[in-house]
Amino acid sequence: MTLTRKASGYWTNFSRFALDFVYPPKCSLCGSFGPQNPCLQCQGEMMPNTPAIAYETIDDLDFVGSVYRYPGRAGQAVRQLKYHRCTQLADFMAECIRNAIDTEGLEYDLAVPIPIHWLRLVSRGFNQADLLSRGVERRSTALRRVRSTKPQAGLSTSDRLRNLEGAFEVVSEVSGKSILLIDDVVTSGQTARECAKVLRNAGAREVGVLAFSGDVYQ
Ligand SMILES: [Zn+2]
Secondary structure (H helix, E strand, O other): OOHHHHHHHHHHOOOOOHHHHHHOOOOOOOOEEEOOOOOOOHHHOOOOOOEEEOOOOOOOOOOOEEEEEEHHHHHHHHHHHHHHHHHHHHHHHHHHHHHHHHHOOOOOOOEOOOOOOOOHHHHOOOOOHHHHOOOOEEEOOOOOEEEOOOOOOOOOOHHHHHHOOOEEEEEOOOOOOEEEEEEEEEOOOOHHHHHHHHHHOOOOOOEEEEEEEEOOOO
């Protein structure tokens, strides 16, 4: 048994070595070769939001937060992950979310990644918010997207609101709970606000959102 496990370990290491030789690991943002993705240079070019969290009530949202500003490398990371399937970036991005939760001392009962519709899940292969909430404690799939929506970008404010109406439903007990929504990007916060509305209607006590990137402080 031990021998089999050892042999399997050697084979895995050899396979990784061979893959690295044929396809050397490189940064998904600038293309430079190296083991870290994104590379340290690109990580350093991301612009942190200061402060990361704005404790202002916006409709049903108690706070809005994002780790980095969207312009530049952070926005590029979001687009590379979502539209070019560079899922290797997700480890770093999820770590940023976990660090922000610790640094900001966020207290919550459930961490809920904002869901995408199953049709989009099938075409994309993953929900980016799910990947970014990896390793976050008390993660929950309390929300489901029941209606497919158009991308929010490019829509007018009223069309954005109409687009999201009835898009989400609560599928587990949230009564009296404090909910931390997690997403890849927050701009106008309308998606998070719609989620907060249905969570509040289901009895949630407090709802906030933390995203990897956002423009909320400009
Ligand atoms: Zn780079």
